[in-house]
Amino acid sequence: MEDTPALLPSLLIAVAAGAGAWLLRRSWQGKTQQTGLVAAGWLLIAAATILPAWLLGPARGPFIALAIVSTAALAIVAANYSVRQAKARAARESLAPEPSDRATTKWRETLRWLLAGPIGMIAAMGVGIAYAALVPGEQQTRLVVGGMIVPVIWGGCMAWTLADNRILRATAVLTGVAIVSFTAAIVKGFA
Amino acid sequence: MTTATKPPKPAKKKDLMSRIPAGFVRAVLRGHSSLGLAFAALIYLICLSGSIAVFAHEFQRWESAAGPHITEASPDAVQTAFAGAIAAGGAGVEHVYITLPSADFPRLLLHVDADTDREFLADAAGKIAPGQDFAWTEFITRLHINLHLPVTWGIFLVGLIGVALLSSLISGILAHPRIFRDAFHLRLGGSKRLQEADLHNRLGVWALPFHIFISLTGAFLGLTTIIVGVLGMAMFNGDANKVYALFFPPPPVDDPRPAPVLDLRPMYAKLPQDGGRITYIFTEHPTERGGAALFNVKQPDRMAGTDSYAFRRDASIYNAQKAADNNLGEDLLGGMGQLHFGWFGGGIVKIIYFALGLALTYLAASGVNIWLARRRDKGRPAPRWERAWAATVWGQPAGMAAAAVAGLAAISTPVAIGAWLVVSLLFLLAAIRLSTESLSRIGRLATGALTLLAVAVHLGLRDGLAAADPMAWIVNLVLVAGGVLLLIPRLGAQKRPVEPAAATA
Numbered sequence: 001m002e003d004t005p006a007l008l009p010s011l012l013i014a015v016a017a018g019a020g021a022w023l024l025r026r027s028w029q030g031k032t033q034q035t036g037l038v039a040a041g042w043l044l045i046a047a048a049t050i051l052p053a054w055l056l057g058p059a060r061g062p063f064i065a066l067a068i069v070s071t072a073a074l075a076i077v078a079a080n081y082s083v084r085q086a087k088a089r090a091a092r093e094s095l096a097p098e099p100s101d102r103a104t105t106k107w108r109e110t111l112r113w114l115l116a117g118p119i120g121m122i123a124a125m126g127v128g129i130a131y132a133a134l135v136p137g138e139q140q141t142r143l144v145v146g147g148m149i150v151p152v153i154w155g156g157c158m159a160w161t162l163a164d165n166r167i168l169r170a171t172a173v174l175t176g177v178a179i180v181s182f183t184a185a186i187v188k189g190f191a
Numbered sequence: 192m193t194t195a196t197k198p199p200k201p202a203k204k205k206d207l208m209s210r211i212p213a214g215f216v217r218a219v220l221r222g223h224s225s226l227g228l229a230f231a232a233l234i235y236l237i238c239l240s241g242s243i244a245v246f247a248h249e250f251q252r253w254e255s256a257a258g259p260h261i262t263e264a265s266p267d268a269v270q271t272a273f274a275g276a277i278a279a280g281g282a283g284v285e286h287v288y289i290t291l292p293s294a295d296f297p298r299l300l301l302h303v304d305a306d307t308d309r310e311f312l313a314d315a316a317g318k319i320a321p322g323q324d325f326a327w328t329e330f331i332t333r334l335h336i337n338l339h340l341p342v343t344w345g346i347f348l349v350g351l352i353g354v355a356l357l358s359s360l361i362s363g364i365l366a367h368p369r370i371f372r373d374a375f376h377l378r379l380g381g382s383k384r385l386q387e388a389d390l391h392n393r394l395g396v397w398a399l400p401f402h403i404f405i406s407l408t409g410a411f412l413g414l415t416t417i418i419v420g421v422l423g424m425a426m427f428n429g430d431a432n433k434v435y436a437l438f439f440p441p442p443p444v445d446d447p448r449p450a451p452v453l454d455l456r457p458m459y460a461k462l463p464q465d466g467g468r469i470t471y472i473f474t475e476h477p478t479e480r481g482g483a484a485l486f487n488v489k490q491p492d493r494m495a496g497t498d499s500y501a502f503r504r505d506a507s508i509y510n511a512q513k514a515a516d517n518n519l520g521e522d523l524l525g526g527m528g529q530l531h532f533g534w535f536g537g538g539i540v541k542i543i544y545f546a547l548g549l550a551l552t553y554l555a556a557s558g559v560n561i562w563l564a565r566r567r568d569k570g571r572p573a574p575r576w577e578r579a580w581a582a583t584v585w586g587q588p589a590g591m592a593a594a595a596v597a598g599l600a601a602i603s604t605p606v607a608i609g610a611w612l613v614v615s616l617l618f619l620l621a622a623i624r625l626s627t628e629s630l631s632r633i634g635r636l637a638t639g640a641l642t643l644l645a646v647a648v649h650l651g652l653r654d655g656l657a658a659a660d661p662m663a664w665i666v667n668l669v670l671v672a673g674g675v676l677l678l679i680p681r682l683g684a685q686k687r688p689v690e691p692a693a694a695t696a
Contacts, residue, residue, distance in 0.1 A: 057492030084381030140520030162222030
């Protein structure tokens with residue numbers, strides 16, 4: 001038996017999600033935010049994401065919906081683009097936030113990238129492996145969830161260490177996390 | 192006694208993101224910028240090749256347009272094809288992997304792992320024909336999976352890029368205090384930096400769920416080997432196989448004495464008739480006494496819906512795993528690959544994955560463009576970097592199109608890799624002399640022309656005109672449309688009435 005065809009449900013999802021995004025746009029573009037429109041918009045988007053679980057499969061449906069919801073919202077954005085006239089302007093007029101211009105040294109930058117790379121990876125692996133060892137549940141579930149934690153924590157470490165000016169604090173935290181988590185996991189063992 | 196004082200006007204309530212302090216935003220933006228610049232070229236390459244690899248099955252069908260097109264294969268036909276592939280596969284057959292026909296991939300494909308690996312396609316009667324026809328598909332999928340580097344290192348590097356992408360998404364959101372206020376702003380024209388920033392932010396925010404699960408699953412799949420290795424070292428006395436044993440059926444008992452080719456038909460007869468569809472048969476040591484076969488049976492509407500039945504040579508089952516009995520971890524692992532590649536919802540989901548994958552590719556490209564435009568706005572242009580980036584952005588699609596031409600003409604993955612490398616290097620060399628505009632124009636024209644040439648090679652040398660599979664025609668039509676669009680300059684220029692530029696950028 002084949003999977004339930006997704007074409008027709010996809011169209012329904014796109015219509016519901018598009019309507020939800022349109023309501024959000026109406027609210028956020030106005031001078032005063034209309035709570036009712038925002039709630040209705042999010043409700044439509046949530047329904048378009050969750051309800052396909054019954055039609056297309058419990059995991060398959062929502063994941064199909066997530067991809068379509070994004071596309072429908074982007075279609076609403078694209079349909080309402082505006083074209084502006086090129087205008088010479090000094091850079092200082094820009095109101096967008098600029099990246100900070102911190103003073104740094106070669107060793108600080110090297111340490112920063114070591115923290116974002118290998119040290120962050122080791123700390124993230126420690127947390128993932130500690131999760132697999134310490135949290136109750138099925139062995140396979142602990143291992144896979146622990147494995148999925150690794151890229152999330154590592155990505156978070158990268159974002160943090162590359163942004164934080166207090167680099168020694170980041171060094172201490174990541175080293176500490178790595179030592180504590182690996183020690184806890186090895187002491188407890190995997191059962 | 193009361194004084195009639197006017198109550199103070201309540202302050203306008205700010206949304207959550209707008210309350211993030213400016214200093215924090217600037218620091219995060221710095222990290223976002225550093226990370227993006229460090230990995231932009233690899234993120235771009237992996238996202239672009241991944242967007243195309245979504246259609247791997249369609250490209251396989253295109254490349255084997257002249258091959259047998261079948262929708263069903265009987266057990267007798269599979270057995271005939273299996274025996275034929277082993278006979279033609281040469282000495283030292285260790286494994287044979289059999290992909291059964293499906294709506295997505297109407298081919299009976301046999302991969303023989305012997306002293307020299309070979310692939311065969313078979314018709315509905317099981318008669319085999321050489322099927323080493325997937326040079327381009329192999330090129331694009333391996334480029335995405337391991338960048339054509341040695342597998343262990345390549346996969347790890349791609350996993351690392353997945354983490355960098357995930358990190359960029361985290362910092363990108365934190366560095367975007369106007370996320371709700373600007374959620375629907377798309378201002379084209381005007382300042383290049385504003386236009387790029389609007390596109391970058393809108394595509395980044397609205398497709399965020401897609402970006403997150405693509406980067407998370409990609410990072411997980413890429414880092415699995417190293418995570419399992421460390422886990423094995425830390426908790427299984429260095430034996431990583433104990434980790435894998437929790438997820439996969441045990442290997443059969445080894446008995447290397449020679450034997451006739453494994454008979455799959457009695458195994459077919461023992462499979463439960465529960466509405467599942469056999470998708471794949473993995474045979475191990477098929478010409479030894481210790482031979483065994485593992486049948487994968489896909490249950491409908493489940494992401495991780497594959498039951499597996501492992502048989503000994505005498506057709507007795509030694510391991511059975513039903514997807515319905517999976518725990519959460521097995522479900523997550525079983526659905527990970529499908530979720531990453533978009534192979535779970537038919538053509539519509541593949542098209543959406545392709546479009547959102549290109550959006551992710553654009554995020555990588557536009558991130559660097561914004562940085563370059565910012566430098567130019569501040570009076571510190573970086574013309575060398577501008578040229579190098581234009582050469583990267585346009586050299587890659589041109590290189591991939593060249594790989595398609597070479598792969599189709601020579602039916603060889605190494606030749607396809609060589610063509611891609613040569614074109615990529617030519618673009619980087621051209622960046623020494625040519626301007627950004629020239630590189631972009633040449634890249635666009637070269638990609639378009641090479642795409643059309645790939646169609647011509649397919650029609651001329653690969654029996655594209657005699658294709659029985661409609662997918663071959665669809666792929667050719669799409670490629671022609673894409674090639675022509677790339678060759679037409681300034682398509683879809685301004686259509687809307689012009690509004691004055693606001694003072695935000």
